[in-house]
Amino acid sequence: MIHIAIDKLLHGSDGDLTLDIALDIKEGEFVALSGRSGSGKTTLLRILAGLESANGEIKVADTVWLNGQKELAVQKREIGFVFQDYALFENMTIEKNLLFVEDDKKLAKHLLEVTELYTLKERYPNMLSGGQKQRVSLCRALMKRPKILLLDEPLSALDPKMRTKLQSEILSLHKEFKTTTIMVSHDPSEIFRLASRVIVLDNGKVINDGLPKEVLLKTSGSQKFSFEGELLDIVKVDVIYVAIIAIGQQLVEVVVSKEEAEHLSVGAMVSVSTKAFSPVIKQ
Structure with a gap:
């Protein structure tokens, strides 16, 4: 001991x-x-x-x-x-x-x-x-x-x-x-x-x-997964917004709404989770 x-x-x-x-x-x-x-x-x-x-x-x-x-x-x-x-x-x-x-x-x-x-x-x-x-x-x-x-x-x-x-x-x-x-x-x-x-x-x-x-494991309720990463950028593609997030040694892209994009800050740590296979990002 x-x-x-x-x-x-x-x-x-x-x-x-x-x-x-x-x-x-x-x-x-x-x-x-x-x-x-x-x-x-x-x-x-x-x-x-x-x-x-x-x-x-x-x-x-x-x-x-x-x-x-x-x-x-x-x-x-x-x-x-x-x-x-x-x-x-x-x-x-x-x-x-x-x-x-x-x-x-x-x-x-x-x-x-x-x-x-x-x-x-x-x-x-x-x-x-x-x-x-x-x-x-x-x-x-x-x-x-x-x-x-x-x-x-x-x-x-x-x-x-x-x-x-x-x-x-x-x-x-x-x-x-x-x-x-x-x-x-x-x-x-x-x-x-x-x-x-x-x-x-x-x-x-x-x-x-x-x-x-x-x-x-940081899941709760009906969440299927939850990861933390750094928000690198938010890019507008036509009528949608795409968040680019570094999770570990990989980059992932997640589609977010205009309202979500307005409340996210580039450089912040965010969590990426999913409910019913629909990704949700929270800062």
């Missing part, structure tokens, strides 16, 4: 806010942290890792990581951290990047085989693709068999096909190592595939906490 009860004043682009979190996370859970940018997700990961200080308490099993009198050093926290930017040693081969963390060739070989990198073990990071570098980062984070694996949007820079492949590898390794995994993600499909629990932050507070299906 991970017990978290912390607070920290944050200075964001929209002004000051207090990160005020009280959570209990079960051993072996795969938790996704979601929410708007600037809501405190990455800061929470960094506090767990010991890279930032905070007030309050963090306790993992029977070990106190943080309280009013004690702050456990980063190297003693038994965590693995995978960043967006890979953070690999460019002057070391893939294998040596792993062995630098822990001199365990058997484990390094196993991790590289699982992630289909073993034949590339003598290559240097500058000879790898983005997806390959991220797999090396994941392997390196698991070399000490950490109790907690922290993932900060590790797949955000990859194309959809590579993201899906690495999601499968992350889930496979999570189950094999029985690691408690906490991942920051803005991708609903990624969260749904990987997480057993979703925690949504907003302005430094937990505003939703539950199963992925309960948190992510």
Whole structure:
């Protein structure tokens, strides 16, 4: 069990806010942290890792990581951290990047085989693709068999096909190592595939906490689906109006009435839902 009860004043682009979190996370859970940018997700990961200080308490099993009198050093926290930017040693081969963390060739070989990198073990990071570098980062984070694996949007820079492949590898390794995994993600499909629990932050507070299906599915009543996206443009075509909306990595066009078009603002976040197969847009 991970017990978290912390607070920290944050200075964001929209002004000051207090990160005020009280959570209990079960051993072996795969938790996704979601929410708007600037809501405190990455800061929470960094506090767990010991890279930032905070007030309050963090306790993992029977070990106190943080309280009013004690702050456990980063190297003693038994965590693995995978960043967006890979953070690999460019002057070391893939294998040596792993062995630098822990001199365990058997484990390094196993991790590289699982992630289909073993034949590339003598290559240097500058000879790898983005997806390959991220797999090396994941392997390196698991070399000490950490109790907690922290993932900060590790797949955000990859194309959809590579993201899906690495999601499968992350889930496979999570189950094999029985690691408690906490991942920051803005991708609903990624969260749904990987997480057993979703925690949504907003302005430094937990505003939703539950199963992925309960948190992510935003339908009600007779709605058949509901998605959120950014309204990019409203175009008049003959006598009708067409709203162009970015949902995830796709653009969709929805026909709207003149009255609806007048009440929508380009650049705003909107929800697209349907009743009886007739799309409805709300800002």
